[in-house]
Amino acid sequence: MAKFSKSDNCKNCLDCNMRIPMLSTLSRPELIELNENRFEVKFKAGETIFKQGTSATHLLILTTGLAKLYVEGVQDKQLIIRIIKPWEIIGQASLYFDNRHHYSIAALDNTTACFIEISAFKKAIQTNPLFAEEFIKNCTQKGIFSFEKMVSLSQKQMHGRIADGLIYLSGKVYEDLNFDLHLSRQDVADLTGMSKDSAIRILKEFHNEGIIELDGRKLKILNYGQLERISETG
């Protein structure tokens, strides 16, 4: 099922510097070197792209599809940290630590993933300060996102957390108030730190109150302001 090739979708890293801000700081020879140390694999919905605990040898960039980034918590429970879209660089966390993956990635869709050798990446960091700076920018942004997520998970109750989840999905992932959800109900629960049954209940409540319209996986946010209010009041 996994096809090793450089697809039409992603022929060459040289094209990627248009799409990935971080890569735009690299010179032509640097991009050529990256390109020589990468390969592509296709995944079907549900497949694990990489698994927490295994050794980290490559960074990951999706070129098509969506995936979930999650950590495996207590008693097989998953905590979804965020949803991965094409052209984000994934796997930095392990770069300089213990060369292990500290989270898992699973495809939510049929996806194409480009894997880049960590050593090629590290070399670029060492030789190109602008690239290093972009990399740092990226890391620190994620740190700030983490803080917000911790506050949501630990201080808000279920309505607030679901509101946060919906705001995140519509604002950051789908960039639309109207979208076709790739997440199962269980995934929504894992994203917002509650049981599946509770997630279903709150979503249904929001639906009944006219805040959202939810039919299966078709989701439309009808009253965004109300979601923001619920998010703030916890």
Next chain:
Amino acid sequence: MAKFSKSDNCKNCLDCNMRIPMLSTLSRPELIELNENRFEVKFKAGETIFKQGTSATHLLILTTGLAKLYVEGVQDKQLIIRIIKPWEIIGQASLYFDNRHHYSIAALDNTTACFIEISAFKKAIQTNPLFAEEFIKNCTQKGIFSFEKMVSLSQKQMHGRIADGLIYLSGKVYEDLNFDLHLSRQDVADLTGMSKDSAIRILKEFHNEGIIELDGRKLKILNYGQLERISETG
């Protein structure tokens, strides 16, 4: 009350490269430049060292004392992310984002803080790839710590979270099974994401079960293995 000076404790950044791994990658002229763009301030226990939302112009290194790093969540609740010890570099999160502090720092003790100009630091990152690499290492490590914290906060119940808090304090902060707690009961609650009353209750339970010995702020861990077991079972 705040005294602006370079104290005996921290005369010169040149001395700091012995104590701060990240600074050891800097050259002599780079350290001299850092040293020229820094100043020291003393804080009393309870004082705010910097406040979430204000503009970030300096990085912070404690040279004496302890402090708490926390984000201000919903309804004035605090979430303590971690405890700051001397010789850690604080404030990176804001370096390349929006130049705002995304968390507050408050002294838990009488502390001495060294403030380093952000621009001097950024310059070192741009010109010294080894330093940049150390900086990245630091960021990614914090990212991994964040994941663990999120799992603890969102998937464990109170006993597990208190166990995690105690393991953290004894392992990472005091590096001893026997210590004089700088945190109030409210702080312990804010570190573990629960109400003050609940934190008190669980601590008392642990005390009654002989897992810890707690008298006021004197804390001794009697059965570390048991704490680990409680942490794992949630």
Next chain:
DNA sequence: AATACAAATCGATATTTATCAGTCTTTTAC
């Protein structure tokens, strides 16, 4: 030492959230 004030404590109660059991619906597999 007496007073004032903040922090810690604790039992009772209310609220939030998870769990469970069962039904219904949709998708998948042959």
Next chain:
DNA sequence: GTAAAAGACTGATAAATATCGATTTGTATT
């Protein structure tokens, strides 16, 4: 096209956690 499996949903109940009020302890101030 039908059976089987997985996912979605719901109400009832149980468990976890927060809140409240009252009391005690500790600490700082005069």
